[in-house]
Each structure stands twice: as C-alpha cells, then as structure tokens.
Amino acid sequence: MMTPQQMRRDAIRMTAHAETGHIPSNLSAIEIIHTLFLRVMRLDPERPDWPDRDRFVPSKAHCAAAIYLAMSAAGIIDRARLDEFNVDGSEVPAIVARYGLPGLEADGGPLGRGPSIGIGMALAAKHDGRDYRTYVLIGDGECQEGQIWEAVMLAPTLGLDNLVVIVDDNRLQGSFETSGVVATDLGDRFTAFGWQCHRVDGHSVAELEEALRAPQDRPKVVVAQTVKGKGVPMMENEPGWHYRRLTFGELVVSLRGLR
Template identity: 85%
Template sequence: MTTPQQMRRDAIRMTAHAETGHISSNLSAVEIVYTLFLRVMKLDPAHPDWPERDRFIASKGHCAAVIYLGLAAAGIIERQRLDDFNVDGGQVPAILARYGLPGVEADSGPLARGVSLGIGVALAAKHDGHDFRTYVLLGDGECQEGQVWEAAMLAPTLGLDNLVVIVDDNRLQGSFETSSVVTTDLGDRFTAFGWQCHRVDGHSVSELEAALRSPQDRPKVVIAQTVKGKGVPMMENQAEWHYRRLTFRELVVSLRGLQ
C-alpha cells in the first residue's frame, strides 16, 4: 500500500535519477497530494476521462514528481511510465504538463495561473450541470503575483462552491523566505475576498482530509502549513534546495533517513 513516506522516498529517487531540481518543493506537498488522490478526490481508474471525475490543477507545477506518484498510486497512470521522468520526448516532464497524460487537466509552468484555470473549470461544471469538484494546488511564493488575487476576488462572486484551493504554505520560494517579499497573511487575504478558509498542518493527512471534506457554500481555501524539504533534515527549511540536485552521497543519506 502506498504511504506518504513511500511517496517521499520515490520522489527523491525520481528527481535524483533525472538530475533535476525542485526536490524540496516536492517533499512539502507529499501529504497534500496523497490526501487528494487517495482519500478525497472522486476518480475512476478504469475510466480516467469519466465526466464526473473531480479535477486537479497544479498551479505549483514544479512538484510534478509527487503528482505523478499520486496519479500512479490512484491507478490513473501506470507506474512504469514514471521511469521516463524528465526524459526528452517523454510524457512526464519535471514541470507538470499534459502531453496526453490521463489525470493531468492543465499545463503548468507559468506560475499564478492555477486559480484562474480552476475558476473556468468550476464554472463550466456549473453551466453543464456536473457536480464534480475542482481542486487547485497553489504555492505560497506564487501568491505574490496579481493574477492570483484577481481570480480570488472573482470566484465568490460567481458562487463557486465547487472550487477548492490548497496553498502549500512552506514559507520559502526560489531563493529566500516569502516574508522577505510580502508579509500579508494569505488566509486573511482569501477570507477578505469572501472565501471559506481552513488552516491545517499540511503534513497531517487527517487534518487535510477533514478540511477538504468539510461542507462549503462558497469557494474554499485550505492553508496547509508545511516544511520545505520535509523528511530530509539537511533540506528542511533551506531555500538553496529549491534548485539543487542531489549528489549520490546525499541521495543515500536522504533515503536512509526515511526508512
């Protein structure tokens, strides 16, 4: 059975083998992805394009490794496809992209677009009479971009009680702390725009599941307080690991610590 700890180990192996970065961003999102794909979202592995499936949009697309692992654990894609992670011409690049891959609803890359995309999908569901939910994974660093807040202002006006945003609030961005750029409390800002707000330990599956399943009558945001690089002491809360790659020795040390 897949566990968050197993996903964490596999994400480390994938990024190390592919010689790519963003490993610490993957590790902070493990429990969020696990809870969504294995506990909360309505999916049908036998019919990944089922019209009533819940939709997942990764605005924070640089945690692609753990998202692919979530898709595989949920049975949406075959596990062997992950062997091509970050391989030229493959369908599982290091920044999440569709490329015809089941379960990937939208491309990532340019930050801050996810909430806008989520609004479009959630509004279409209302228009077409579907009852699925749309979940958007958002990074705290990208919340410094104006498009996030333009979308946040619009969603309550449209009555989107089928839209849920989860913020991976690890308090670090590319090279430094998010508070060194913007100090505004994200939960307070969403609340001011009319969102239902929950604050949880982003590494607690039970807290995440309770918040995600709670009734809502308007757009909901879950502020998931996480640790960047969670599970690997040398990476935890260290901004440099946003881009760094693991050496072989660091890989061995990281995996030993997660046993």
C-alpha cells in the first residue's frame, strides 16, 4: 500500500512538473485522503460505478494531485494517466473535475458547494435503501462560504447519519491566516447545529481512521488539525506558497528535506 509519505513526495513532483500552484494545500490533506481512499471508503476498483460504493465529494478540489494519487493507489485509475496532470485538454486538471475520469462523483471549482452535493447523495442513499456513506472534504477557509452553513443546518433535520464532512483545518487560506479573516471554532459551530464532532490530528492516520469509523446517529464532522505545506520546511505555515510554483532548485530542496 502506498504510504502518506510516498503520496507527499509524488504530489510535490506532480505539481512541480505541471507548473501549478496549491502545493501546500495538497500536502496538508495527504493523510486525510490516504485514509479515506485506502483504509475507510468501500470501493470496487473493477466497478467504479458500483451502486453501493461510498461517495467522495472533493469540495476542497485544489488538492487534486493528492486525490488523483489516492485514486491511483486504490486501483481506480491507471497511474499513467497522472502524467497528464494539468495538461490542456486532459481529464486530470489541477482543480478536480469529472470529465471522463472514473470514480469521481462531483466537480470541484466554486468553493462551498460540497456539503450541499453530499446531502443530495446521502439523501439518495436513504431514499434508495442503500447503505453507502458520503464523505465530503472541505477547507477551513472555505467554511466562510454561506452555503456551507445552509447545508450544515439542513443535514441533521434530514437525519443523515450516513454523511461525513472532513475539514482540513490548516488555519491558512490563500495569502492570509484564516483567523485573521473570520475567527471561529469550527468544531463548536458544527456541534451547535446538531452534528457529531471529532477533533483529530490530521496527520495521524490512526486518529483519522478511528474518527471516520466511529458510529454515528447523525451527520458527523471530523475537524482535522493540519499543517499547510506539511513535510516541506520552507513551505510549512507560509501563506506565500499558496499560489507559487516550484523552481527546479526548490523542487530538489523540497524532496531532499522532506520529513
């Protein structure tokens, strides 16, 4: 099984080769995505459209490299397709989009839509009598979108005990600290709206898996405390790297110093 550290190394290489940004956003979410695709979600690589598969909604869609790597490690897509990452016209763009790629449930792009899409999928499971679960990955800065809280208010009313939202809480958004834009405790806010809340170290696969597998009788949120740019010292907690691309020299330094 591919390890989170291997995924982190490959994500750095992919984004550098594709000359794209959002590298630290990929690195903060590695363990979350690894745990979902390789340990928790019920999938059938031979049948990506299996009706009883668990659903994954990439609301935080700019960590596309990590998502594609996990899908490849899970056997859903061929690793060779990742060579087309961010190439014009390819089915593996730098912001997750379905196009013709198997195993993707929803497009990314506009922030804030993921929980609403997840509600629809979770509600469909209830309606159809199926026991699949829906997992939605969002960012902490994304939680400033009003649509997030409209969905958060609705989900408990619908009794969606098959819906799980994971917050990549790396405390940075774009070029700013999240608390400097809107200061709030996300776990407390979800709890106030009736959600089951788990707070975990977002770089601990064991903690993530335990929280994701924990029984639930209502919608569940896992607030994963992470480090933006995790593993690359010059990127960790540095907002200026959000949109930057790696030069060849920086790529070498990043890979050599990866921890």
